[in-house]
Amino acid sequence: MPEHVQDDVVPSARALLKERDYLLFWCSRWTGSFATQIQSVAMGWHMYALARQTRSVEESAFLVGMIGLAAFVPVFLLTLPAGEIADRHDRKKVLLLCLTGEIASVLTLAIATWKGVASVPLLLGIAALFGASRAFFAPANTALGPMLVPRKLLPRAIAWNSLAWQTASIAGPAAGGLLVGLSPAHAYFTVIGLYLLAIFSVTMIRKNAKPEVQPGSRWALMVEGLQYVWRQKIVFGAISLDLFAVLLGGATALLPVFARDVLHVGAEGFGILRAGPAMGATAVALWLAANPIRRQAGHFMFAGVAMFGVATCVFAISRQLWLSVAALAVLGGADMLSVYIRQTLIQLVTPDPMRGRVAAVSSVFIGASNELGEFESGVVARLLGPVGAALFGGVGALFVTGVWAMLFPALRKADRLE
Template structure:
């Protein structure tokens, strides 16, 4: 029986350190997300109706998005001028502090709602710096011909962490409210150590442009490149409308009646499906018709969202979320590969920051949209209508961006 060979990117020392850092950071971050969401909803339900408490879940999303909105594009300019390793390390240091503060408050037995919102906003600041810097760092660690495989491995690292983080956070929360925050702080510290192991990477020549001009050029580059603009904006609007995961505490407590113990598997199910798909993509990369595959995966994402929204069966809900995650993994893989292969290295920080802003808008503003929908039409109708909206967006974008729809092979893509 043949022994599976180690993927080529993981044979590179610095990329291994990056891959492990990404894994630890994801586990810790997902633990924080699931526990903060549960605590906000649980505290709110003591004095509010289900739909009003769900609205606060949306406001948590807004609290995380506002720092990202204010900082993401500026961070992209910084990531093209400052050593990307330093930026990522500083962001992780802030996340260590966030986890430590909530752990300390939980140990003291006093967790005010305001503290959860403030820490959520600070985590948004950390993500604003960490996302573009790490996204721009990864292509510097592997040869260009290994980049699509490295992107698939990045997805495996992130999705595996996202599978383990939510149930681990829920389990540790059942032990004590402080435990998941303490463990998250330790994992963020391990992330910091791994980032310290990455050696200096090649840097593009210093820009002669002012920071403002660099920022404007980064936005203009994405706006004029129809493949990049289509790929990034498709994710923004499809996920913004189909943001079912924001309502998982509502479903766990008041629709499926499985409590915090059932919330962990629900939160992990999309990532479990994504891990399976990422492994398949790493071992059998897409070769043809990548644009059509991307649009098909986004439509499947919307359909799975509808099934989840209507389900009152826990197993069916888990299955729908797993399919949703697998479909999203295909979209993320194609979009990430096209973005990196269409972008010259001296603009990767700025383009990654634009992409990160769109992704964050889709996630956090999607949570706000879900919260508003829950308040005015109910949580379940809001999720279902969001899934329908994601399918409509897919059809519109396939018509509006024919260059993206007709994208065939990754090896045909060259930076402009």
């Protein structure tokens, strides 16, 4: 590494470690993400196991996808008030209320599972409650982070935030696979403990977490957030590219199906598959944390989305566990690259009083790409089968990359992330 790069990297990394409140925020993000990953694995596997008792593979895959739709609908309906609340109220208190709601919903599911009365409708209802909580959690969490670090450290802090998510995404699916191997109830009770740790970390943050409230009615503030995203074409292009690429290429939603009926590797293999994308994403996040992108950001972003599509196609046709995991790792690394660039662009150009509303709009796009992507994968799997659905998604992601490169030339030519 050139000497001038080393001189820039090392002090910034050390400076982050001196930010006590940011470290607490990072810990809450890691434990919360770890819990979310275990919960996602457990609910997906639990739904598929319940459905397969009376339904075909295709119908069961469809119901797994319905979890994503159930979680997304509240996010879509609540996004505008959630963003406005994050820009008007103490963001730390919003996070604490959301985490409390998540504990209540998971506790309900844990008790029902322990007593043997869990059902498909109950899983869908809990997914909807979880989505409602996440609708408010996402903008408050995204907006709180930049309040805890100096602006010059923001790009590096974003990389470390992503690293918290990705390392939790490695440990979470693996732990979730082991826990559901015992029983889904074990997984749900573990999730509750992790959410309690996240609550403790948030309560220890000392800095003021209430934003400077802008004048105007609540409706006017909501509309202002939408207008800002629409007018900032680079921001709109970045989040919409992620929306459609991941919406079509959501192969991870089908992992329970691939693990059980395509690769035949069981719950343990399912946990390994779920960890695959996070392993690749963590490697890229570590590299970005030490070597932030300085030039040609737009080119890197489009290359990452294209590689995401190619890796999805490889995963679709693979029949070996090692190749499937490798394809998922490449998929995760490529997605991490595009996510890092998108989040950095949004945070750098958005003023703090608007971060909650802009983050809420962004969370809808992210939620649509993830949760609706799961639903889309379930629907296509019912028509084409799981392999056909994954292959369709990979080709679709490549198509979207080419179209967006033509529709948003400013995004393609975006250069510096400083």
